[in-house]
Amino acid sequence: MRRTGRHVTMLTEGTYPHVHGGVSTWCDQLVKGMPEVDFHIVSLTGSGREPVTWDLPPNVYAHTSVPTWGPRPGRARPPYGKARRRFTDTYERFLLSFLDPGSPTDFGTSLNELAELARDGRLPAALRTESALRSLMWIWTMPHLPTAAARPTVHDALTATDLLEHALRPLGVRIPEDSVAHAVSSGLATLPALAARHLDGVPFLLTEHGIYLRERYLGYRSDAQRWPVKAFMLGFYRELNSYGYRAADLITPCNQYNRRWEERGGADAGKIRTVYNGVDPAAFPHAGPEPEVPTLSWCGRIDPIKDLETLIRAYAMVRAEIPATRLRLFGPVPTVSYTHL
Numbered sequence: 011m012r013r014t015g016r017h018v019t020m021l022t023e024g025t026y027p028h029v030h031g032g033v034s035t036w037c038d039q040l041v042k043g044m045p046e047v048d049f050h051i052v053s054l055t056g057s058g059r060e061p062v063t064w065d066l067p068p069n070v071y072a073h074t075s076v077p078t079w080g081p082r083p084g085r086a087r088p089p090y091g092k093a094r095r096r097f098t099d100t101y102e103r104f105l106l107s108f109l110d111p112g113s114p115t116d117f118g119t120s121l122n123e124l125a126e127l128a129r130d131g132r133l134p135a136a137l138r139t140e141s142a143l144r145s146l147m148w149i150w151t152m153p154h155l156p157t158a159a160a161r162p163t164v165h166d167a168l169t170a171t172d173l174l175e176h177a178l179r180p181l182g183v184r185i186p187e188d189s190v191a192h193a194v195s196s197g198l199a200t201l202p203a204l205a206a207r208h209l210d211g212v213p214f215l216l217t218e219h220g221i222y223l224r225e226r227y228l229g230y231r232s233d234a235q236r237w238p239v240k241a242f243m244l245g246f247y248r249e250l251n252s253y254g255y256r257a258a259d260l261i262t263p264c265n266q267y268n269r270r271w272e273e274r275g276g277a278d279a280g281k282i283r284t285v286y287n288g289v290d291p292a293a294f295p296h297a298g299p300e301p302e303v304p305t306l307s308w309c310g311r312i313d314p315i316k317d318l319e320t321l322i323r324a325y326a327m328v329r330a331e332i333p334a335t336r337l338r339l340f341g342p343v344p345t346v347s348y349t350h351l
Contacts, residue, residue: 017188017189019052019190019191019192020049020050021192021202022051024055024056027064028053028063030063032311033195033219041069041070045069049069051074052074053076054078054180054199056080057079057080076180078179078180082134085130089136093132097132098145101124104120104121104124105146105150108246108249109149109241109245122204122205122208125182125208131182133182134175137171137178156241160236160238166236166239170239173242174242178201180199181205185212187211189212191203191207191213192216196250196254216262217262218264223247225315226243226244228315255275255277261277261281261282263284264284265286297340306336307340309340
């Protein structure tokens with residue numbers, strides 16, 4: 011199918027067009043700055059009832075909200091017979107790919123096979139079968155795996171399976187075959203793009219502002235789940251992240267820090283083009299004259315996801331050696347404040 015490059019499916023997660031600031035501002039600037047391109051916005055949301063808070067321009071011809079929670083999508087009945095056995099084989103290879111680092115199984119191959127089942131609407135029900143639960147219990151209690159020492163319970167397996175089923179829901183989303191799939195973060199937003207690239211040959215562009223995997227590591231520190239569940243989900247996110255890097259036709263990080271993460275995660279350096287965010291200096295107040303004492307300055311949103319705990323610990327180490335050192339923070343404070351610091 012001939013592609014003109016003037017039809018883009020933009021894939022977002024928890025941002026545009028439902029939330030203001032950060033990545034959402036960049037998305038809006040991109041869409042409005044390219045009026046000659048038709049955009050279909052596919053936004054991954056929580057319940058699907060989140061309101062659209064941006065005024066979408068005329069070149070956004072469609073917006074599709076994909077809830078990752080709420081009622082289970084697809085068919086109520088799971089596959090059976092040969093189809094059930096084929097799913098079990100695929101699912102076990104999928105689990106081994108991120109639970110057993112020494113396994114020769116390939117994450118991308120098994121994910122692509124699951125994508126076909128997701129397109130048919132049978133994946134959510136298949137993941138909730140007793141056979142799928144037994145497969146997980148068997149694999150992550152293998153004596154050579156670190157999860158075995160934690161003695162994962164059936165409750166852990168049910169929790170992990172539930173989280174995975176919700177995470178994989180976007181895998182069944184179809185993208186127009188005549189478009190370019192543009193995921194504006196790695197992680198779950200890449201799932202429809204990966205499926206479309208494999209099944210339909212749709213080109214896949216990946217843009218990263220923050221590092222999705224790093225944010226998952228930070229987020230799971232305070233989550234209530236037991237360690238086997240955290241290891242399960244972080245293993246999945248790690249492999250999904252790396253597979254997205256390898257499969258993308260072009261990766262456009264906004265800085266060299268992100269580029270280093272991408273290369274270490276498996277991205278081909280030849281497919282990476284760093285595109286820096288433009289900044290209008292007139293839009294920001296002057297920070298003042300050069301400090302007279304040693305000063306560390308940090309610019310960004312004051313938010314837990316920015317990992318200011320590490321910054322403050324590093325500052326304490328510097329100040330222990332150089333007591334006159336000062337720390338200055340520049341950035342807005344969100345509604346949910348950083349009260350635990």
